[in-house]
Amino acid sequence: MIFGSFDPLKGDMFQVLDPDGKLVAEDPGLDPVLMKDLYRWMLYGRLADEKAVKLQRQGRMGTYAPGKGQEASQVGPALAMGDYDWLFPSFRELTTYMIRGYPLEYNLLYFMGDVRSNQVPEGTKSLPIFVPVATQVPIAAGAAWALKKKGSGSVVVCYMGDGATSEGDFHEGLNFAGVFRVPALFISQNNQWAISVPRKKQTLSRTIAQKSLSYGIPGVLVDGNDVLAMYIAAREGIERARNGEGPFFIEAFTYRRMMHTTADDPGRYRTPEEEAEWDLKDPLRRFRAYLEGRGIWTPEWQKQLEADAEEMIKKAVEKAESLGPQEPEDLFRHMYEEMTPALVEQLEYLKFSLANREIEEEADEIKGGFP
Ligand SMILES: Cc1ncc(C[n+]2csc(CCOP(=O)(O)OP(=O)(O)O)c2C)c(N)n1
Ligand SMILES: [Mg+2]
Missing domain, CATH: 1.20.5 (Single alpha-helices involved in coiled-coils or other helix-helix interfaces)
Incomplete structure (x- = not known):
């Protein structure tokens, strides 16, 4: 149980695997099938993200916000969600959308500037991308309140960045979420940067997780590059919310490995040393080392996954590019x-x-x- 064991005010961080993929907590005993899914989706997300950057560089996409390095914070919670839970995304969660049934071709279309990308397929419980920072937070709180009133048993999972927690919408949304004890899990992906503003210049709070305490919402700081830790923390938050114990908050401590968007040049405001340091903490490398040690990861499986991903991504690009021009209306x-x-x-x-x-x-x- 994470609740109550990690004090965000002291900067305690929940971690299951260290950067070398070694267990630093009790073995969570997850089903190997689930662990394979966690890795598979992180890899699919990484490869789809890399393809999107290439499309932009080739002039086939307007601009793109890469999520490289944040796969564990996105895949862990997405696989901990139930079929009837709702996703309120921000704009950097490509991998989460894919898992939750928001097709990759729509994500690509969005960044190609096509408004048709906002059509959420019937039955998919995901909102389209929210670019105005933090605006999804009060809406997610309201939706969770409505789900509670209906007695639906569904939980809302709402993503935001670190910078988003400096916005008024964040505070209003969390306040209402706390007051109405809504069934929601809020996840702030602290990727250390809000465009070119480093985390330390954004707020004097020691952690982002502690901000939730002001609203009576338990908050936990989690290693966002550790997919096992993210899965377990999200599962606990979702279970609590579903059992009527109110909202939960996770600060996923991670890193934006790439530029803010393809229109940005991080070389102007951060050092290669910082980037190299986070390279060693990469979520895929870490989990792969763990799975290899358990005899679950093999080079043949990796090759198969890469081939499957290539096929899936190719199809999505073809679909996105064959839609024809949109109507101004x-x-x-x-x-x-x-x-x-x-x-x-x-x-x-x-x-x-x-x-x-x-x-x-x-x-x-x-x-x-x-x-
Ligand atoms: C209300 C609002 N203000 C400013 C912007 C411009 N903007 C886009 S992303 C961003 C920074 C967001 O940082 P963070 O919340 O940490 O998310 P990240 O980009 O790191 O994923 C800003 C200021 C915006 N989209 N919306
Ligand atoms: Mg950020």
Whole structure:
């Protein structure tokens, strides 16, 4: 039991595996089938993420927010969720969306700037990507409250970054979640950076996990690069919430291995030494070493997984790229059942601009380069 054993005010951190993949806590005794799934999804996520960065570099995607290094914080909780639990994501949880049934092609489409990516397939209990930082937190708290009132037995799992915990929405959302004792697990992936602002400059709180205590919500600091620790902590938080014991909070201590988005250059604000230090704590390498020691991981299995991932990713890219152009109306259609006058006006303006853009481009060509 994690609850009550790790004091976030003291910086106690729950960990099962050390960076070399050695057990530093009691063996959790998980089913090898589950452990294989934990590894498989981390690898799929890593490879899909790498492909998305390549697509952006090839000009086939607008911009992308890579999740490399954060796979354990995403896969552990996703596999601890039940079929009827709801995911409220942020914008860097590619691996979690894949596990929860939000198709990879939609994720790719999102970053290709296609509004159709926001269609959540029928029956999938996941919200689309939230880019405005922390706005998902009060909505998740409200949704969890509604699920509680309905007596549904479902739990909400809501992700956010470290920077998100400096936003008003975070505090309002957590306050209501605490007051109404909603069935929710909040996970802050502390990847040490909010764009170029380091964690230490964002808040004077010793840990992010301790912020939840102000709202009467138990918080635990977990090694976010340790998939076993993340799975067990999330499972406990979800079980507590499902049993009516109220919300739970996890700070997943991890690292953003890549740039904030493909439009960013971290070389301007952090050192290669820092990056190399976190490379040694990589979640995939650590879990693979553990599984190898247990005789579960083999080079043949790795090859098979890589081949399966390649096939899956290839299909998703083909689907995303074969959809054809989107209609400008799609940008305006789905916010309200009936468009507001302001939206109607904006749509008219967009259509007018698009119609005239071709004329303007032709005029520019005729001018032959004169400004
Ligand atoms: C309300 C709001 N303010 C500013 C931004 C611009 N912005 C996008 S991501 C980001 C930093 C978020 O940091 P963090 O919460 O740590 O998440 P991470 O990007 O590290 O996953 C900012 C400031 C935004 N999207 N929304
Ligand atoms: Mg961050």
